[in-house]
Amino acid sequence: MDFRLSEEIVFMKKNVRDFVQTEVEAVAxxxxxxxxxxxxxxxxSKELGLFGLSIPEEYGGLGIGMVGKCALYEExxxxxxGYxxxxxxxxxxxxxxxxxxGNEDQKRKYLPxxxxxxxxxxFALTEPEAGxxxxxxxxxxxxxxxxxILNGTKHYITNATEADVFTVMAVTDPTKGAKGITSFIVEKDFPGFHIGAVEKKMGLRGSHSAEVILEDCEIPVENVLGTEGQGYVNALKILANGRAGLAARNLGSCQKLLDMSTTFAQQRVQFNVPIIEQQAVAHMLAEMAMEIEALRSFTYRVAWMVEEGMKVIKEAAMLKLFGSEVxxxxxxxxxxxxxxIGYIADYPIERYFRDARITRIYEGTSEIQKNIIAGQLKKEYQI
Known part of the structure; x- marks a missing residue:
């Protein structure tokens, strides 16, 4: 395994770090x-190309592989x-x-x-009775x-109020169970498409989640994503692909928390010494650093596996579980x-604490990841 970054990614990583520290942090x-x-x-963010990280160069994106993308997600x-x-x-x-x-026509229509x-x-999968x-x-x-013609309601849909293009899962054949689900590319301006209630959340302010309501929503047949009946498989692939990226974002937040905590522990004086000299505090910092380093290695290993085209269902589930729990x-x-100070809303620590909680729920709960892992182990050790 080789996690070394190209000069291009190293350069972009520095640019993204500078942008995050000088521009985004200033308005946090x-x-x-x-x-x-x-x-x-x-x-x-548009000028930096951050919206095109996953999109091939031929469609106007940066065409960055998963390892490079995780390096940028970490920043x-x-x-x-919320950002x-x-x-x-x-x-x-x-x-x-x-x-x-997507087929070639779909890619050329939407990706640029x-x-x-x-x-x-x-991505619109979750419903009131289907999480x-x-x-x-x-x-x-x-x-x-x-x-x-689509009818139904989705909820907890991230980016719903800002999005223009939705990947929507719907049942085309109720007699076939999971094999009767199809995925569609749905535009916000299609007839019968509506945004419903915007959710009030514990954290992730600035990132909006809302209901998506489909009332006799008309979708052209050319907007079927993949083939009919492959929607559930598509959903699993999409979610698995994104788990290394989510772990990398968690990794960046963890590193930021360690940086702030270590700096604070060196500056905060109690009993006439910086609190980093207190063994209880020093041990917490050591434990944070150890888990972050383990998460970093695991993240880039799975990212490398994705780039190599390897099957990562089990590893991606493990990484999503481990990253969110860390x-x-x-x-x-x-x-x-x-x-x-860590409990006061005027300081960022409290915000990270609230924002961290959703990572154990969205894009597959910790419990679901354990089910996936166990299911893969059963297949591997089948006798």
């Missing part, structure tokens, strides 16, 4: 207070997680389906605008002539190291 509290990412930050993760999620959801589950499973950030992507049990979808798609443990220790 503004994002938190206004629940909105400033337009200027979005425009600067993006070291700032406000991180906007970018990550678009470049991950919002565009990967079209890149990996998505790479430029002119159109934002979103972890994705095969329990109630949204239907009925073919009528040269169109499919983030939550690191955030908890960061609050403890900072003490009272």
């Amino acid at each position: 509290m503004q994002i938190e207070e206004e629940n909105k990412i400033p337009k200027r930050i979005i425009e600067l 993006i993760g070291a700032t406000h997680n 991180t999620t906007l970018i990550g959801a678009h470049t991950g589950i919002g565009t990967v389906g079209i890149v990996e499973m 605008a998505m790479a430029a950030g002119e159109k934002i992507g979103a 972890s049990n994705a095969t329990n979808l109630r949204t239907t798609a009925v073919k009528k002539g040269d169109k499919y 983030y939550n443990r690191v955030a908890d220790k960061a609050v403890q190291v900072h003490g009272g």
Whole structure:
């Protein structure tokens, strides 16, 4: 395994780090207070090419492999997680389906605008009765002539209020279970498409999740993504592909928390010495650093496996599980190291603590990842 980065990625990684530290961090509290990412930050992100990380160069993107993409995600993760999620959801589950499973006409129609950030992507799978049990979808798609008519409601859809292009899963044949699900490329301006209630969340301010309501929504037949009946398989591929990227974003947040905690521990004096001299605090920092380094190695190993075209169902699930659990443990220790300041909303530690919690839920709960891992082990050790 070779995790060395090309000169191009090293250069871009530095540019993204500078952008995050000077531009995004400067407005992090503004994002938190206004629940909105400033337009200027979005425009600067477009100029850096951040909306096109996953999109091949021939369609206007940067065409970066998974290892390089994780290196950039790590930098993006070291700032406000609302901004991180906007970018990550678009470049991950919002565009990967079209890149990996779209036909040439679909790619040429949608990807250039998505790479430029002119159109934002979103992934609409979850429903009121179908979260972890994705095969329990109630949204239907009925073919009528040269169109499919979609009816149903999705919820908790990240980027819903900003997105222009949605990858939507719907049931085309209810008699076939998982094999009766089909994925569609749906534009926000299609007849019968509506955005419903915007969710009020514990964290991730600036990143908006909302209902997507489909009422006799008309989808051209050419907007079927892949083939009919392959939607559930598509969804699994899209989610698995994105898990290394999500882990890298978690890794960036963890490293930021360790940096802040170590600096604070050297500056904060109690009992006439910096608190880093107190063994209890020093041990928390050591534990944070150890878990972060383990997460870093695991993240880039899975990213390398993805680039090599290897099967990563089990490893991606392990990484998603491990990355989210590490983030939550690191955030908890960061609050403890900072003490009272860590609990105050005027400081960023409290924000990271709240934002970390969703990582154990979205894109597959920790419990679902364990089920996936166990299922793969059963296949490997079948007797």
